[in-house]
Amino acid sequence: MNMNKGETIDFEQVWEVVEKGIKHVMxxxxxxxAPKISTEDHMELYTTIYNMxxxxxxxxxxxxxxDKYRESLADYNTSMVLPSLREKHDEFxxxxxxxxxxxxxxxxxxxxxxxxxxxxxxxxxxxxSLTCFRELVYQExxxxxxxxxxxxxxxxxxxxxxxxxxxxxxxxxxxxVEIGMGQMEYYENDFQAxxxxxxAAYYSRKATIWIxxxxxxxxxxxxxxxxxxxxxxxxxxxxxxxVPKLLERARHELxxxxxxxxxLENDQxx
Numbered sequence: 634m635n636m637n638k639g640e641t642i643d644f645e646q647v648w649e650v651v652e653k654g655i656k657h658v659m660x661x662x663x664x665x666x667a668p669k670i671s672t673e674d675h676m677e678l679y680t681t682i683y684n685m686x687x688x689x690x691x692x693x694x695x696x697x698x699x700d701k702y703r704e705s706l707a708d709y710n711t712s713m714v715l716p717s718l719r720e721k722h723d724e725f726x727x728x729x730x731x732x733x734x735x736x737x738x739x740x741x742x743x744x745x746x747x748x749x750x751x752x753x754x755x756x757x758x759x760x761x762s763l764t765c766f767r768e769l770v771y772q773e774x775x776x777x778x779x780x781x782x783x784x785x786x787x788x789x790x791x792x793x794x795x796x797x798x799x800x801x802x803x804x805x806x807x808x809x810v811e812i813g814m815g816q817m818e819y820y821e822n823d824f825q826a827x828x829x830x831x832x833a834a835y836y837s838r839k840a841t842i843w844i845x846x847x848x849x850x851x852x853x854x855x856x857x858x859x860x861x862x863x864x865x866x867x868x869x870x871x872x873x874x875x876v877p878k879l880l881e882r883a884r885h886e887l888x889x890x891x892x893x894x895x896x897l898e899n900d901q902x903x
Contacts, residue, residue, distance in 0.1 A: 644694050647681050648701060651747075654678040655705050658743050662736045663713060670743070678747040686750050699751055702744075703761060710769040718774055723781050724798070730778055731804045734811075737766050760814065767812050767819075775823045778805060782824070783831050789866060790835060802870035810872060817874070825875055829882050836886035856887045 654674065660666040685694040714733050721729045741762045748758050782805055789797045809820040836859075843855055863883055867876045 641692050642684055642688060642694070644685070644697055647685060648698075650681050651678060651685075651698070652701070652705065654747060655702070655744065658740055659709050659713070662740055675746065679749070682747055683750050695751060698748075699756075699761070702748065702751075703765060706762060706765045707769060710766060714766075714770055715773065718770070722777075724785065724801070726774075726778065727781055727785075727801055727805050730774065730808065731801065733770070734766075734808050737762070763812070763814060771808075771812050771819075775809070775819075779824050779827055782806065783828055786828070786866075787831065787835060790863075799866070799869040806870060806872065817872075820872060825872075825878070828871075828875070829878060832879055832882050833886050836883045840887045856884075859887065860884060 654670075654677075657666065657670065657674075661670075682698065685698055688694065714737075718726065718729055718733065741759055744762075745758050751758055782802055785797045785802060788795055806820070806824065809824045810817065813819040839859075843852055847855055860880055860883060864876065864880055867879050871879065
């Protein structure tokens, strides 16, 4: 859009240009158009946004532009991202959420080039984009995603040679970390807490079975083997801070029942 020097920009008129650029990026992510933005289009978008943000009040449109961008992102998340996730379950859900999170980061990287000037006076562009995804997508689906992850972990624990996609789990759990913007509260509260509870219940059941099947020395060998396998698995996809907590929870459940059984046997011999 060509503007004469000193001419006041009408917001609604130039917003059409900006909105077209945003939708073009979103269409690329949805596979609806070729993944290319020309240099001319890039420069037009950047210049338009710059001009909108640098006019003197009351024609400085930085805040309006900021609000409109957030509305566009919210609309994309609710109309495209959420429906694609709601219809999927189990491992298919995990693969889709990894894809959608990767697309989100790619979109932010592209659009931040156009909206770079906004970061000078308003909340950082990356923070606004992530908050929108967290409030609209993550908050609705994190419990369903968590359950799918824990289900896969339990399947792998069950043995019988079943292989799961550990790289996929690592990518999913990285989302729980990244969504906190440097804080671990979402990973710890929305995933780790339930994983530790599930781990305790799982190994409590196992200990009850094994203590009937094995002698005490055999039981201890089984425990050590089990804990080593748990460590090997967990180190592949959990955040490093989770591994010692997980092993401690498993060890406690496995050994406390054995200790109680030995006390009972000693009492019976007296």
